[in-house]
Structure formats: structure tokens, C-alpha cells
Amino acid sequence: SQMPHGLMPLPSFWNMVEDTLQQSGAQLRTFCQTFETVTPSPVTLPLNPAEERKVLSLVSKHGPDKLYQVTSNISGSKDLDLTLQRGQIVALLQSVDTKGNTSRWLVDAGGPRGFVPAGKLQPY
Secondary structure, three states: OOOOOOOOOHHHHHHHHHHHHHHHHHHHHHHHHHHHHHOOOOOOOOOOHHHHHHHHHHHHHHOHHHEEEEOOOEOOOOOOEOOEOOOOEEEEEEOOOOOOOOOEEEEEOOOOEEEEEHHHEEEO
16 A cells, blocks of 8 residues: 555556566567677687697588587586587587486587587587
């Protein structure tokens, strides 16, 4: 009763809540569209000669459609997690971990194999 809309009839209150949610949803959609157009797409980083040889090896083993580039440094914290640097190329082995978690992928880093967060990989 102390709130300004506390004395409103219930149908009017729910209409006000619905209008507020619709306005907030519209603002969120506008923000998302702006964010998507302003945020630059990830850039493919140049490779040094050793990394190029590793990429050629990964392509021959797994095919070009399985290659991903690490978008930010990854510090492995669990057993079987890999620690990788931004820009490294890996090959996707499975898009799920041993417990069915799709946010951790099994990759081949050109020698070591292990799990990395899927959100830190982009197709190469």
C-alpha cells in the first residue's frame, strides 16, 4: 500500500507490468543488435612456421572442416584440460566431454589431446 501503484486495481497493475516488460524486451533486443554490429568479428591470427606445420598435420589427420582457432588464452584447471594460447589451431575430436557436457570439447592440439571450453574456439 505504500508503493505508488499499490492502490491500482489488479488488472491495471498487471497491464503496467506487461508494458514495462515489453519495453525492457525491446531495449534488450536493440542492445543485442547494436552489440552484434559494433563488435568486430574475430580476426584470424597469422601463424609462425612451426604452427603452420602443425596445422598441415592436423588437416591431414582430421580434415580442414575440423580446425578451430583459440580466441583467448585457456588455462586448463581440471584433469585432461589443455592450456592453450590465443591464436593456436586445434582439431575438433568430439563436441562433448565424457559427461555429456557440450560446453567442453575434446580437441587435438597437434600432440596433446584434451578438453577446452567450446566458447573459446572459432572455426578456422
